[in-house]
Amino acid sequence: MAAPSPSYTIGTLARAAQVNVETIRYYQRRGLLPQPEAVGGGYRTYSETELARLRAIKRAQHLGFSLEEIETLLSLNEETDRVKARTLAQDKVSLIDARIAQLQEMRNALAELVDCCRHGDTAAPCPILRALSA
Amino acid sequence: MAAPSPSYTIGTLARAAQVNVETIRYYQRRGLLPQPEAVGGGYRTYSETELARLRAIKRAQHLGFSLEEIETLLSLNEETDRVKARTLAQDKVSLIDARIAQLQEMRNALAELVDCCRHGDTAAPCPILRALSA
DNA sequence: GTTGACTCCGTACTTGAGTACGGTGTTTAG
DNA sequence: CTAAACACCGTACTCAAGTACGGAGTCAAC
Structure with a gap:
């Protein structure tokens, strides 16, 4: 089996992606990053998937794309049409x-x-x- | 002789460079674009030099550089050191x-x-x- | 010689992309 | 078991890069 992918809290995720916690929340508000369901005590947990996406966003940004552009770029895959x-x-x-x-x-x-x-x-x-x- | 370079008012300059008049003023305030001496009735006149610089700024911006970066880029030439x-x-x-x-x-x-x-x-x-x- | 378009300048508003703050609830290490 | 560190959420503030606005003066065409 593959190593179980670690699960992050918003804080560890932020550190892993080198962004501010508030930035993650902001992306979630914008719909750029999914907001996982909160379980147990109301805390949300994140996986490598979100980390990868977060990193991709940052990279694309450095390449000069706006968050709006990044949104369409990243959604190209899901596009069913x-x-x-x-x-x-x-x-x-x-x-x-x-x-x-x-x-x-x-x-x-x-x-x-x-x-x-x-x-x-x-x-x-x-x-x-x-x-x-x- | 070369054709005499046309001289622009801020409005015609803006149209030529496809930017807003206010953007030009803003760049001047930031020191990114020189502000020529006003002559006669207090109107300033601009030449191809400013137009070229303005266009360069816009291009560099599209390439993802901030105005601050552009400032240093464009000043590299004048740099005496x-x-x-x-x-x-x-x-x-x-x-x-x-x-x-x-x-x-x-x-x-x-x-x-x-x-x-x-x-x-x-x-x-x-x-x-x-x-x-x- | 006046009217409409344009300039000048200062100040204020807007938008994108975050950041910060504060109150409340949760988890975890000692 | 409790204190520190962290999460949640809403609201507010910041910074860059413009844009808009308003009053006063200027130019050019009729």
Whole structure:
């Protein structure tokens, strides 16, 4: 058998995911994270499932997605309308592709800047501005 | 000679950059955009320089940078301490590289999802969650 | 030469994403 | 068995990034 997945209280879950307890509650209020049924004394318990989701949310956020976007992203799977899900996913793919391309330009601009500095090339026009004015 | 660059009022500048007039003022207050001297009747005039900067800000923002980050990014050029500028730029480069890598994973996850949908593969675990739990 | 569109500036409101607070009930370690 | 630490819930506060508003002055077209 697999090791029994540990069960978390909201506090241990928060620590495991490196977020604030209040953040979890906030996500639950927003419907972004499920709120398990409370058992016994009214405390709720969480599993790896919630932890994974919480971590995914944080990652996606760092990638520049809003909670609203993340919600649709994470719900793509549950989407029963396969056609709709596919369209949405495809849209996101091209959006992300564009974002990647721009980040790459920016990256190169910065790398160039690093180079300029190394060579003491003072008078060059701002490569960052240039990269961002594509 | 080059065509004389047109000069903008705050309103035309705003329209050209597709932002709100108030946003421009806000950026000026934050010191993110220069506030040209007012001439004549107290109106300020803007040039392509400001337009370019404004557009760059918007782009960088869409790439997930905060105004504060953008401020340091755009000021890297003016930075006279070459060593400091280089370090900062290098840090940003690795940060951006990481971001690109994650976006790529996400992109692939989504593409995979599109594929699953096409093949009617319903029971697979969420590839998006998987991508984001790296 | 006045009217409508626009500028300036200060202050106030809004939205997204949390954070903090306070009262009450629960669990657990000593 | 009790004190400290924690959970629950509702409400309120904060911070970033705008947006809106209102009064006063300016410009441009008719």
